[in-house]
Each structure stands twice: as C-alpha cells, then as structure tokens.
Amino acid sequence: MGKQMKNVAAAVNGFSQAQIAELEAKGSMKLSMEGGDVELLRDDVEITAENVPGLSVASDGPVTVALDITLNEALLQEGLARELVSRIQTLRKESGFAVTDRIDLHIQRNGDAAFEQAVSAHAAHILAETLSITSVDQLLVTDLPNSGSVVHNVDLDERSACLLSLSRSAN
Numbered sequence: 001m002g003k004q005m006k007n008v009a010a011a012v013n014g015f016s017q018a019q020i021a022e023l024e025a026k027g028s029m030k031l032s033m034e035g036g037d038v039e040l041l042r043d044d045v046e047i048t049a050e051n052v053p054g055l056s057v058a059s060d061g062p063v064t065v066a067l068d069i070t071l072n073e074a075l076l077q078e079g080l081a082r083e084l085v086s087r088i089q090t091l092r093k094e095s096g097f098a099v100t101d102r103i104d105l106h107i108q109r110n111g112d113a114a115f116e117q118a119v120s121a122h123a124a125h126i127l128a129e130t131l132s133i134t135s136v137d138q139l140l141v142t143d144l145p146n147s148g149s150v151v152h153n154v155d156l157d158e159r160s161a162c163l164l165s166l167s168r169s170a171n
Contacts, residue, residue, distance in 0.1 A: 004033050012045055020047060021062065073114075080115060080156060081122035085129045087154045091166060092130065095150065102169040104149065105132040106141050107162055115160045116140060133169050 011031055015023070023029045027042045049057060054070040071079075084107075092103065105127065109116055119126065123136045132139075144151055149165035156162070 004035050004038060007033050008038055008040065012040070023047075025062070077114070077118035077121055080118040080160065081126055083156050084119070084154070084162075085126055087156065088126070088130045088164070088166065091152055091154075091164075095166070095168075097168055100131070102131050102133050102171060103166050104147070104169050105130060105134045105139065105164065105166045106144050106149070107139055107164045108144050109140060109142055110160075110162045112160055115156075115162065130166075132166075133171055 008031060011033070019029070023040065023042055023045070024047065029040045031038045031040055049059065049064075051057070052066075054068060055066045056069045057064060057066045059065075088105065092101070097103065107119055119140045123139045126132070127134060127136065127139060144163060144165045147165075147167065149167035151163055151165050154162050154164055
C-alpha cells in the first residue's frame with residue numbers, strides 16, 4: 001500500500017457494516033484509490049466490536065445479536081415482585097406448608113413508593129404464584145390482620161424490607 005496507507009486507512013475507517021461483512025466473508029476487497037486499485041486483505045485489518053453502553057452484544061460467525069440490558073422502572077418492579085414471591089415461597093416451606101396448601105397473605109405498607117407500586121402492579125402474579133386466596137385489593141394493607149398469622153420481617157434487597165403475614169387458609 002506504501003504511500004497510499006493514509007488514504008486506505010481513511011477508507012477502511014469509513015466502511016459500512018455491509019463492507020465489513022463483505023471483507024470478512026470474502027477475505028479480500030479491492031479499493032479504488034487515487035493512485036490505483038489496492039487489494040485489501042482480511043489480515044491487513046483488525047475488526048473489533050465496540051461495547052455500547054446498555055447493550056450486551058454477542059457474535060457467532062455472520063450472526064450478531066444485541067440485547068438492551070438497561071433496567072427501566074417496569075423491570076425493576078417485576079424483579080422486586082419476583083424476589084418477594086421467592087421469599088414467600090421460602091417462608092411457606094419453612095412454615096411446614098404442603099406445596100398445595102392455600103394461604104392467606106398480607107403485606108404491610110412500608111412507605112417505600114417503589115416497593116408499594118411493585119406489589120400493587122404485580123399483586124395478581126404474587127397471589128397466584130404463592131397460592132394465596134387473598135383478594136388483590138387486600139394484599140397490600142396499612143396494618144396486618146390480628147388473625148393468628150405469623151408476622152415475618154422480609155429483607156428484599158439493600159433498600160427494601162417489609163412485614164408480611166401468612167397463614168394456612170381455612171378454605
């Protein structure tokens with residue numbers, strides 16, 4: 001390439017995705033430069049992928065997949081609800097409940113708007129996964145009922161904790 005190296009480098013830096021794919025697939029490519037044609041070989045260049053913030057990218061041959069891994073409020077709420085279900089399932093097991101036992105479940109409001117919104121938005125899922133017979137509008141309560149239920153203090157993450165009561169349902 002000799003004295004055309006700067007021009008070739010500029011051309012390569014301006015390649016489109018299609019041109020990069022062509023060079024990778026064919027192993028060489030002819031570039032028309034001012035001083036004449038130059039044959040560019042795959043081994044003459046280094047092709048790298050740049051990390052894009054918020055995306056996880058994986059390539060295998062000609063296929064590249066990018067996933068948006070940015071956590072938005074809806075995903076954070078769903079994660080909190082799933083973690084709550086996991087903790088309730090552990091409490092069911094520790095309480096000696098059978099897998100098929102229905103339960104009464106109440107979660108006390110804790111003043112954390114994000115937590116309370118997550119519980120409200122995913123109440124049906126929480127109730128279904130834990131086999132609770134509690135109605136959706138009675139899951140999140142200001143005060144836990146005094147019905148002989150055991151009260152548990154549950155830490156969900158470094159910023160969220162709640163009190164909840166669960167008992168085997170009479171139904």
